[in-house]
Amino acid sequence: MNTFRPISKLLLAAALLVPASSQQPDQTPHRTRLILKDGSYQVVMSYRIQGDMVHYVSAERGGEEEEVPLRLVDLDATHKWERQHAQQQPGAETTHPPAIDPELLKEEADRASLTPEVAKDLRLSEIDSTLALDTFHGAPELVPLAQTDSDLNRNTAHNLLRAAVNPLSAAHPVVHLQGESSPIQLHVKDPVFYLRIGDETVGSTGGKPLVVDTHGATSRMDSNDPSGGSATSQYVVVRADVRTGERIVNSIRINLLGTGQRQEDVIETATELLPGGHWLKITLKEPLDFGEFALMEVISDKAINLGVWDFGVHPVSPENRDAIKPDPRHPTTLEHRPQE
Numbered sequence: 001m002n003t004f005r006p007i008s009k010l011l012l013a014a015a016l017l018v019p020a021s022s023q024q025p026d027q028t029p030h031r032t033r034l035i036l037k038d039g040s041y042q043v044v045m046s047y048r049i050q051g052d053m054v055h056y057v058s059a060e061r062g063g064e065e066e067e068v069p070l071r072l073v074d075l076d077a078t079h080k081w082e083r084q085h086a087q088q089q090p091g092a093e094t095t096h097p098p099a100i101d102p103e104l105l106k107e108e109a110d111r112a113s114l115t116p117e118v119a120k121d122l123r124l125s126e127i128d129s130t131l132a133l134d135t136f137h138g139a140p141e142l143v144p145l146a147q148t149d150s151d152l153n154r155n156t157a158h159n160l161l162r163a164a165v166n167p168l169s170a171a172h173p174v175v176h177l178q179g180e181s182s183p184i185q186l187h188v189k190d191p192v193f194y195l196r197i198g199d200e201t202v203g204s205t206g207g208k209p210l211v212v213d214t215h216g217a218t219s220r221m222d223s224n225d226p227s228g229g230s231a232t233s234q235y236v237v238v239r240a241d242v243r244t245g246e247r248i249v250n251s252i253r254i255n256l257l258g259t260g261q262r263q264e265d266v267i268e269t270a271t272e273l274l275p276g277g278h279w280l281k282i283t284l285k286e287p288l289d290f291g292e293f294a295l296m297e298v299i300s301d302k303a304i305n306l307g308v309w310d311f312g313v314h315p316v317s318p319e320n321r322d323a324i325k326p327d328p329r330h331p332t333t334l335e336h337r338p339q340e
Contacts, residue, residue: 031043031044031045031059032044032045032047032078032081032082032085033078033081033082034047034054034056034068034073034078035073035074035077035078035081036068036072036073036074037072037073037074038072042056042058042060042068043058043059043060044056044057044058044059045057045058045059045063049070051070052069052070052071053067053068053069053070054067054068054069054070054073055067056068060111060112110276112276113274113275113276113277113278113279114126114276114278116274116275116276116279118133118140118142118192118194119133119140119326120140120326121326121327121328122140122141122142122324122325122326122327123327124142124194124196124279125142125144125324128142128144128196129195129196130144130145130146130147130193130194130195130196130295130309131143131144131145131193131194131324132145132184132186132191132192132193132194132311133191133192133193133194134186134187134188134191134320134323135187135188136187136319136320136323137319139325139326140326141319141320141323141324141325142194142323142324143184143186143311143320143322143323143324144322144324145184145193145295145309145310145311146183146184146309146310147307147308147309148175148177148294148307148308148309148310161305161306161307162299162303162304162305162306163303163304163305163306164302164303165251165252165254165302165303165304171250171251171252171253172250172251173241173248173249173250173251174249174250174251174304174306175248175249175294175306175308176246176247176248176249177240177246177247177248177249177294177308177310178245178246179245179246179247180242180243180244180245180246180247180292181242181247181292181312182247182292182310182311182312184310184311184312184320185311185312185313185314185317185318185320186311186312186313186314186317186320187313187314187315187317188313188315189287189288189289189290189313190283190284190287190288191284191288191311191313192281192282192283192284193235193269193281193282193283193295193309194274194279194280194281194282195235195279195280195282196278196279196280197231197273197277197278197279197280198277198278231271231273231277231280233297233298233299233305234257234258234269234271234297234298235269235271235282235295235296235297235298236252236257236266236267236268236269236295236296236298237266237267237269237284237288237293237294237295237296238250238252238265238266238267238293238294238296238308239265239266239267239289239291239292239293240291240292240293240294240310241265242291242292247292247294247310249294249296249308249310250265251304252266252296252298252304254298254301254302254304255301257298267284267285267286267288268285268286269282269283269284269285270282270283270285271283282295288313289313290313290314290315291312291313292310292311292312293310293311293312293313294308294309294310294311295308295309295310295311296308
């Protein structure tokens with residue numbers, strides 16, 4: 001009898017070392033779906049049932065541990081999805097971690113591309129269409145920019161009001177902005193702009209393109225002209241001419257863009273389409289001086305968008321009211337499990 005006691009102890013010790021994921025089927029070591037009864041789901045790395053709550057490690061929020069009431073979870077649908085997407089037969093042995101479902105990886109990448117991170121713990125908004133990356137008191141912030149024109153609603157959507165411009169004419173007023181300063185005041189000379197493109201929730205302004213004085217050139221738009229808000233547009237920052245009670249944005253020489261010839265009060269930019277194709281990153285090719293400006297879209301070699309995004313640059317201005325600040329991940333308050 002005594003000769004079998006050491007073996008029994010070894011077997012007991014081995015049993016204690018079996019990972020919890022094999023003892024509790026609800027703790028899967030790879031990405032899966034936790035399906036809710038309303039038909040939605042969370043992409044999770046693992047989950048466990050504890051009392052009337054389901055605790056899970058979110059794959060969408062960097063491994064943050066969260067919880068949801070058990071009564072809201074459809075366990076049957078969750079287990080069915082796991083069986084359908086199992087990477088190996090139950091009981092099969094392997095020394096490699098399970099492969100991540102490519103479908104889940106794609107879904108995670110698509111979701112992340114809607115609100116990409118542009119600074120530590122600072123992500124683009126799901127509801128704003130145009131934002132400027134600013135710095136206030138040494139901390140990065142995202143400031144929503146409103147598209148402004150007398151014939152457009154003032155909001156953060158991307159509207160289009162096209163106007164033909166004579167590429168050879170002298171500069172002349174094309175947009176009049178109310179007030180001598182913009183309600184948006186940035187604090188750095190090199191802000192970065194982010195413009196949401198291809199947003200089907202932003203409708204067209206409707207109507208015919210605006211006809212403006214182009215100093216003798218035709219102002220009728222060609223129906224083949226491209227629409228605004230695409231990666232094919234160019235963007236420039238134009239210094240506004242401050243007058244009594246208003247700011248004036250003048251036309252630009254489109255034919256000089258990209259030639260290296262400098263235009264007074266016009267700052268060219270470089271654009272980059274972010275992964276996923278939802279956002280366009282716009283960076284300045286040279287820093288701005290202090291003053292009042294407008295971000296303008298150049299639709300083609302003869303057309304501009306009169307819906308501009310106005311802002312000022314003054315480092316001592318107060319913080320913008322609707323600025324989006326970094327949102328660091330908060331440490332979980334749940335009890336941490338030991339390493340398995």
